[in-house]
Amino acid sequence: AQTVTQSQPEMSVQEAETVTLSCTYDTSESDYYLFWYKQPPSRQMILVIRQEAYKQQNATENRFSVNFQKAAKSFSLKISDSQLGDAAMYFCAFGGGADGLTFGKGTHLIIQP
Amino acid sequence: GAGVSQSPSNKVTEKGKDVELRCDPISGHTALYWYRQSLGQGLEFLIYFQGNSAPDKSGLPSDRFSAERTGGSVSTLTIQRTQQEDSAVYLCASSPRASGSSYEQYFGPGTRLTVT
Secondary structure (H helix, E strand, C coil), rough: EEEEEEECCCEEEEECCCEEEEEECCCCCCCCCEEEECCCCCCCHHHEEEEECCCCCCCEECCEEEEECCCCCEEEEEEEECCCCHHEEEEEEEEECCCCEECCCEEEEECCC | CCCCECCCCEEEECCCCCCEEEEEECCCCEEEEEECCCCCCCCEEEEEEEECCCCCCCCCCCCEEEEEEECCCEEEEEECCCCCCCCCEEEEEEECCCCCCCCCEEEECEEEEEEC
């Protein structure tokens, strides 16, 4: 079984600044995928970014990028030029095999205007 | 196109009553997942369907929980004899294939269940 740990229950950042959300995981699998999802107050889970474990290159989606360290089992999310609309719960998730995703407990991101 | 829809959006029920939660996945998606999100927690995987079959039901919290999927489309999650600890948001997701790996899951807005 795999576990996902998000050690920051809450983070705060000034608008236009950069913030990094941490995620570590534990697994015995060698082939897997990692995801960051965003959940605003509307409850809708929105995929932010995806990383394939076999790829060494870190995934990037506009202002969102990850720092994937496979040996350290670390998968952090960097948000550049933070915007008010980025305020939400952010969940790190592990995907491997046909079962559902394993989620961390989330980080509440606050954007200070 | 239309996303994943769930109904009802909110449900308040008395302890001991049965409830049915419905999920309508994205058209053509063969895989369907149910998760439970308790207050302040991450998502807990409950069950997934590939087509109409559910290969693994071990994630269901108790035998009061059951789920079915008919016609490879709509799914219903049923909770019998509800308890207060069942209060949570129940989220449904669908995916083009049965894999948590290479294919991302598209989530519905969830059903907030409150057991009084």
